[in-house]
Amino acid sequence: MTVDPTNLAGSNALIIGGLGFIGSNLAMRLVELGASVLLVDSMNPLYGGNLHNIAPIKDRVRVNIADVRDKHSLSYLVKDQQVIFNLAGQTSHMDSMADPFTDLEINCTAQLSLLEVCRAHNPDAKLVFASTRQIYGRPQYLPVDEKHPIRPVDVNGINKAAGEFYHILYNDVYGIRATVLRLTNTYGPRMRIKDARQTFLGIWIQNLLQGAAIDVWGGAQLRDFNYVDDVVDALLIAALDRASDGKVYNIGSEEVLSLEEVARLLTALRPDGRYTVRDYPAERRKIDIGDYYSDFTLFRTATGWTPKTSFREGIERTVDFFQTNREHYG
Numbered sequence: 550m551t552v553d554p555t556n557l558a559g560s561n562a563l564i565i566g567g568l569g570f571i572g573s574n575l576a577m578r579l580v581e582l583g584a585s586v587l588l589v590d591s592m593n594p595l596y597g598g599n600l601h602n603i604a605p606i607k608d609r610v611r612v613n614i615a616d617v618r619d620k621h622s623l624s625y626l627v628k629d630q631q632v633i634f635n636l637a638g639q640t641s642h643m644d645s646m647a648d649p650f651t652d653l654e655i656n657c658t659a660q661l662s663l664l665e666v667c668r669a670h671n672p673d674a675k676l677v678f679a680s681t682r683q684i685y686g687r688p689q690y691l692p693v694d695e696k697h698p699i700r701p702v703d704v705n706g707i708n709k710a711a712g713e714f715y716h717i718l719y720n721d722v723y724g725i726r727a728t729v730l731r732l733t734n735t736y737g738p739r740m741r742i743k744d745a746r747q748t749f750l751g752i753w754i755q756n757l758l759q760g761a762a763i764d765v766w767g768g769a770q771l772r773d774f775n776y777v778d779d780v781v782d783a784l785l786i787a788a789l790d791r792a793s794d795g796k797v798y799n800i801g802s803e804e805v806l807s808l809e810e811v812a813r814l815l816t817a818l819r820p821d822g823r824y825t826v827r828d829y830p831a832e833r834r835k836i837d838i839g840d841y842y843s844d845f846t847l848f849r850t851a852t853g854w855t856p857k858t859s860f861r862e863g864i865e866r867t868v869d870f871f872q873t874n875r876e877h878y879g
Contacts (some may be wrong), residue, residue: 551787552789552852554761558583562788565589565617565663566597566637567610570740571679573602574777575634575784580606589626589637591616597741601877617862618654620662627663627671629768632788635678635716636664638709641745642683643833645705656708657715664719675794676716676727677787682799682841684731691771692844695731695799704837713797720795728787729797733843737863738870742878753815754871755879763816763824766833767810773802773842776863779856786852795822795850801843802856814861818868819837 562579566572567588579586592598592614603610615622616796617637627633636655639645646650660678667674684707685693686700693806701707716727734748742751742758753763783800787793809826829837848856871878 550850552786554578554582554785557632557785558787559585560631561587561629562632562634563587563589563626564634564636566635568592568599568602568612569597569636569813570602570737571735571777571780571784572634572636573599573739574737575636575781576603576610577606578698578781578785578856580609584664586610587626587630588612589615589617591637595641595644598677599739599741599877601874602739617659617663620666623666624662624670625668625744627674630671630674633667633674633676633786634788635660635676638710638712639705642703642705644710645703645708649704652704652708656705657711660712664715664725667725668719668723672723674725675788677714677784678723678727678729679784680713680729680731680797681706681709682731682733682801682843683838684713685841687838688841691840692801692842693799694746694844695797695847697757702835712757717795717797726791726794728790728793728795730783730787730848731797731799731843732775733801733841734772734774735777736774736781737867740777740867742871750811750815753812754868755824757815757819757868758871758875760821763812763822765808765812765824765826766829768807768812768826770808771805771840771842772808772811773805774811774860774863775800775802775856776858776860776866780824783848783854790852796851798851799843799845800848801845802860804860806860811860815864815868817834818865823865
């Protein structure tokens with residue numbers, strides 16, 4: 550099928566987590582399409598919110614600094630919104646193990662609160678929930694499709710899985726239209742690079758820009774990656790495609806790379822780029838999932854979506870962005 554994103558012109562769109570990496574890139578696309586965009590973000594310093602992320606469109610969007618855990622604020626914010634992109638979340642796997650109750654509040658309890666608020670104040674809204682490949686745990690087979698058992702290896706994966714189930718339950722029982730997208734390693738401009746809380750690629754890019762060596766743990770693990778523009782395409786399709794209501798889809802790539810291959814491509818972008826392969830740290834090995842790459846056939850067949858950006862092209866754009874905007878992300 551073909552979805553025309555210009556159908557969003559004139560619509561009201563709410564992005565929860567809108568000052569973060571994916572949310573801000575989505576906001577820019579929605580503004581280009583002519584949507585009225587409201588961004589909600591807690592601006593918690595441990596997460597991805599950054600006001601510079603929306604610098605090109607700061608006068609064309611509305612911003613509300615609020616926490617997704619505050620259901621009283623959400624009651625006001627969801628009113629009159631036709632599409633709600635639910636992108637807020639705690640993404641660090643290690644943080645979820647060190648502070649499991651905060652992860653529970655953000656990735657699980659707050660998701661239920663949002664759905665209850667929508668049921669009471671805006672039952673006609675369409676929700677798109679950004680989930681994660683992490684819910685599958687260690688793959689029993691590759692590539693991983695949606696039929697793969699859900700067996701998370703950390704608290705973050707358990708709570709994200711619960712968030713998924715809440716969205717689908719409210720779709721099926723209350724008619725709160727919802728689609729779940731299980732994202733793999735998303736990267737691109739405006740990602741968090743000051744540490745590895747969002748993705749390991751963030752700290753790798755930071756090291757590259759600082760002239761420091763990139764530490765590659767293991768190196769042989771296989772991963773797939775999606776450039777943020779391709780993920781934005783998927784989010785817009787899910788928002789507009791009524792046939793996706795109540796469905797859960799993998800998002801992924803046919804391009805599968807080892808971590809060492811990723812490091813080699815990344816360090817080749819700078820004359821002083823270098824990497825070192827090291828043993829996997831013991832504390833992280835316990836929650837490492839090994840090889841992972843997605844089978845996204847279900848979403849591609851249903852909607853026609855397929856990633857357009859190769860990793861080489863995407864990582865070049867990403868490094869160029871951070872070389873120009875480095876002072877805002879270090």
